[in-house]
Amino acid sequence: MVSTLSLDAINTLAAVILLADFMLVASSRMRSLTRIFALQSLAMGCLAAVVAFETGAEHIYVVAVLSVALKAVVIPRFIDYTTAKIQVNREVEPLIKIPGSLLICAAITILAYFVTEPIMELGTAITSNCLAISFATVLIGMFMMVSRKKAITEVIGLLIVENGVFLAAISTTYSMPMIVELGVFFDIFVGVIIMGIFAFRINRTFETIDSTVLRGLKD
Amino acid sequence: MIEAALILPAVLAAICLLLGRRTRLVEAVSVAGAGSMLVLGLYLVLRTFDEGSVDEGIWYMDQFSGLMMLIIVLIGFLAMVYSVPYMRHEHDSGEVNQKRIAYYYGFLFLFILTMVLVVVSNNLGMVWIAVEATTLVSAFLVGFHNKATSLEATWKYLIICSIGISLALLGTIFIYASSLPILGEGSDLHWTSLMAVAGQLDPSFLKIGFVLVLIGYGTKAGLAPMHTWLPDAHSQSPSPVSALLSGVLLNCAMYAVLRYHILLIHSPLGGGFSSGLLLLFGLLSLGIAAAFIITQKDYKRLLAYSSIEHIGIISIGFGFGGFWGIFGGLLHMLNHSLTKALLFFGAGNVLQKYGTKNISEVRGVGRTMPFTAALLIIGSLAITGSPPFSIFTSEIMVLTAGIDQGNLLPAILYSAILVVVFAAFMGHIVKMVFGEPPQGMEKGEISKMGLLPMIVLAAAILIMGLYIPDILGDALRDIIALFGGLV
Numbered sequence: 046m047v048s049t050l051s052l053d054a055i056n057t058l059a060a061v062i063l064l065a066d067f068m069l070v071a072s073s074r075m076r077s078l079t080r081i082f083a084l085q086s087l088a089m090g091c092l093a094a095v096v097a098f099e100t101g102a103e104h105i106y107v108v109a110v111l112s113v114a115l116k117a118v119v120i121p122r123f124i125d126y127t128t129a130k131i132q133v134n135r136e137v138e139p140l141i142k143i144p145g146s147l148l149i150c151a152a153i154t155i156l157a158y159f160v161t162e163p164i165m166e167l168g169t170a171i172t173s174n175c176l177a178i179s180f181a182t183v184l185i186g187m188f189m190m191v192s193r194k195k196a197i198t199e200v201i202g203l204l205i206v207e208n209g210v211f212l213a214a215i216s217t218t219y220s221m222p223m224i225v226e227l228g229v230f231f232d233i234f235v236g237v238i239i240m241g242i243f244a245f246r247i248n249r250t251f252e253t254i255d256s257t258v259l260r261g262l263k264d
Numbered sequence: 265m266i267e268a269a270l271i272l273p274a275v276l277a278a279i280c281l282l283l284g285r286r287t288r289l290v291e292a293v294s295v296a297g298a299g300s301m302l303v304l305g306l307y308l309v310l311r312t313f314d315e316g317s318v319d320e321g322i323w324y325m326d327q328f329s330g331l332m333m334l335i336i337v338l339i340g341f342l343a344m345v346y347s348v349p350y351m352r353h354e355h356d357s358g359e360v361n362q363k364r365i366a367y368y369y370g371f372l373f374l375f376i377l378t379m380v381l382v383v384v385s386n387n388l389g390m391v392w393i394a395v396e397a398t399t400l401v402s403a404f405l406v407g408f409h410n411k412a413t414s415l416e417a418t419w420k421y422l423i424i425c426s427i428g429i430s431l432a433l434l435g436t437i438f439i440y441a442s443s444l445p446i447l448g449e450g451s452d453l454h455w456t457s458l459m460a461v462a463g464q465l466d467p468s469f470l471k472i473g474f475v476l477v478l479i480g481y482g483t484k485a486g487l488a489p490m491h492t493w494l495p496d497a498h499s500q501s502p503s504p505v506s507a508l509l510s511g512v513l514l515n516c517a518m519y520a521v522l523r524y525h526i527l528l529i530h531s532p533l534g535g536g537f538s539s540g541l542l543l544l545f546g547l548l549s550l551g552i553a554a555a556f557i558i559t560q561k562d563y564k565r566l567l568a569y570s571s572i573e574h575i576g577i578i579s580i581g582f583g584f585g586g587f588w589g590i591f592g593g594l595l596h597m598l599n600h601s602l603t604k605a606l607l608f609f610g611a612g613n614v615l616q617k618y619g620t621k622n623i624s625e626v627r628g629v630g631r632t633m634p635f636t637a638a639l640l641i642i643g644s645l646a647i648t649g650s651p652p653f654s655i656f657t658s659e660i661m662v663l664t665a666g667i668d669q670g671n672l673l674p675a676i677l678y679s680a681i682l683v684v685v686f687a688a689f690m691g692h693i694v695k696m697v698f699g700e701p702p703q704g705m706e707k708g709e710i711s712k713m714g715l716l717p718m719i720v721l722a723a724a725i726l727i728m729g730l731y732i733p734d735i736l737g738d739a740l741r742d743i744i745a746l747f748g749g750l751v
Contacts, residue, residue, distance in 0.1 A: 163437075236396070
């Protein structure tokens with residue numbers, strides 16, 4: 046009942062999302078981080094659109110459009126604007142070197158497949174295969190947050206985690222009730238703006254955007 | 265009617281922000297507004313306590329939401345009253361300008377708004393949105409002072425809580441997934457509809473869902489080991505905000521966890537799984553908090569770690585379960601918020617008088633500010649569980665539950681840690697209150713108005729320690745029924 050074309054599309058888009066995770070970890074320029082995040086969000090939006098087409102649930106189209114508009118266009122622009130404004134240098138400055146990071150992310154992906162296997166068997170959704178990728182995305186996003194130096198990269202890591210959660214919602218329940226989805230988008234959007242404001246203030250106070258300077262409060 | 269409790273703080277926030285530099289007017293609006301919020305809130309609370317749950321579609325209140333609402337509006341009002349002298353002092357000492365004072369009150373109302381939203385939302389997805397919104401709004405209050413240390417605290421708060429809460433969203437999705445096969449297209453993630461089919465929910469989805477929800481909201485509730493943001497945020501915020509964060513926000517996050525706990529109790533999985541986890545995280549929080557209380561050098565951080573300890577106690581209460589465990593846990597939520605607000609207000613007076621947060625630099629509060637000192641001693645005795653104050657009652661209930669349920673080892677650990685915390689905490693406070701004040705320190709309270717909410721709180725914890733009003737006792741029994749009675 047589900048056309049093979051749609052299934053192929055879903056699998057390809059999921060692969061793009063996973064690929065984007067690795068590209069993020071591998072990139073050493075700040076600008077490419079936002080580009081890759083935008084690409085991942087675009088793939089996510091398209092995946093949602095395919096699911097909407099297959100299930101005939103119209104509200105998923107809205108989710109797809111919002112996802113593309115906010116996460117692929119507005120938020121990346123805002124982050125670029127903030128980085129330009131605080132004149133942060135263009136290097137990502139990883140705390141764990143890129144080859145090592147890639148190795149860790151490969152391990153994370155295998156782990157994600159391993160832990161989600163029992164849940165995927167329960168899933169009835171056409172997209173239930175994507176659950177492993179969504180877990181991998183969540184974990185890689187978290188890895189980004191702890192292994193990169195700049196405060197802005199922490200925000201991007203957080204957005205990757207959110208993307209992973211979004212994919213999990215699509216792959217287990219075909220997204221959540223409309224009002225919840227809208228609220229989540231609103232929170233993410235406002236959250237990014239607030240983090241941008243504070244990144245700006247941190248830069249002004251410490252004259253750097255390295256989150257490693259934020260080590261003053263201790264017991 | 266419930267909408268009114270959401271519209272009112274939104275309107276008040278807008279008024280405060282619009283009034284800007286007219287500080288006296290902003291203060292009047294804030295106190296009067298918080299007062300009317302208190303009246304409205306109490307009306308809603310009494311309505312649910314009297315008539316049971318109120319289901320208005322997307323808004324829903326039962327006795328449990330009622331108890332949380334009581335805490336929010338009561339501590340909200342007292343914090344607002346305490347803010348007036350506190351912020352005047354900050355202004356006079358050149359810390360903040362008039363524009364930022366209006367901004368402070370505006371965000372305080374928005375903060376209250378988001379917390380009310382947490383407890384009156386029927387939709388569990390909305391609860392998530394509201395909890396995330398509390399982080400976003402209160403970030404501005406935590407970072408209010410704009411100093412290097414408060415910015416650091418704010419950044420940690422934003423990042424750690426947002427990441428934690430995204431796990432809670434993942435958990436919410438799995439809970440939603442567990443209901444889809446039964447409710448199908450009509451599934452709306454409403455608490456009431458989930459509870460109606462709780463007996464048929466898929467146990468495997470519930471299991472992983474609850475673990476994620478507990479870690480996610482547990483981060484916000486300050487359960488160890490996800491608590492690392494809490495001491496920083498609570499010590500860097502202005503004191504009235506610390507009182508709200510510790511006394512109210514932690515409870516709201518705990519409330520969200522407990523809603524899922526109730527769901528699990530009524531599901532085929534049973535409550536054993538979630539109770540076990542609550543007990544484990546509770547004991548861990550208690551232990552970690554105790555270690556940091558012993559070695560603490562900063563009195564606001566001392567209070568923050570004490571909050572982790574008490575969230576641990578609440579969690580242990582629900583973990584033990586049974587009538588006394590749940591009764592004690594619920595009562596402890598209220599008692600802790602009253603007592604911790606009193607202590608943070610006292611700490612605010614000390615901070616403004618001495619200009620330092622170091623315990624070793626504060627001596628002789630008893631000489632310089634006798635009333636604050638007396639109230640601090642009362643609060644410290646209460647928070648460490650001495651009779652006749654109310655926390656003693658709820659802590660004993662939790663202990664009784666542990667022994668009743670045959671959880672002897674956790675019960676022994678629990679009482680041992682409480683004794684250690686008592687000695688360590690009182691040791692720190694006694695050092696601050698007695699001794700010679702530093703040279704050149706003037707005598708006199710920082711403000712008379714600031715003492716007023718503290719006296720109200722001290723009276724409340726004393727009365728609650730002597731007897732529990734019938735209306736509250738009955739409501740708590742109704743909430744226990746919600747938890748399935750004797751679990």
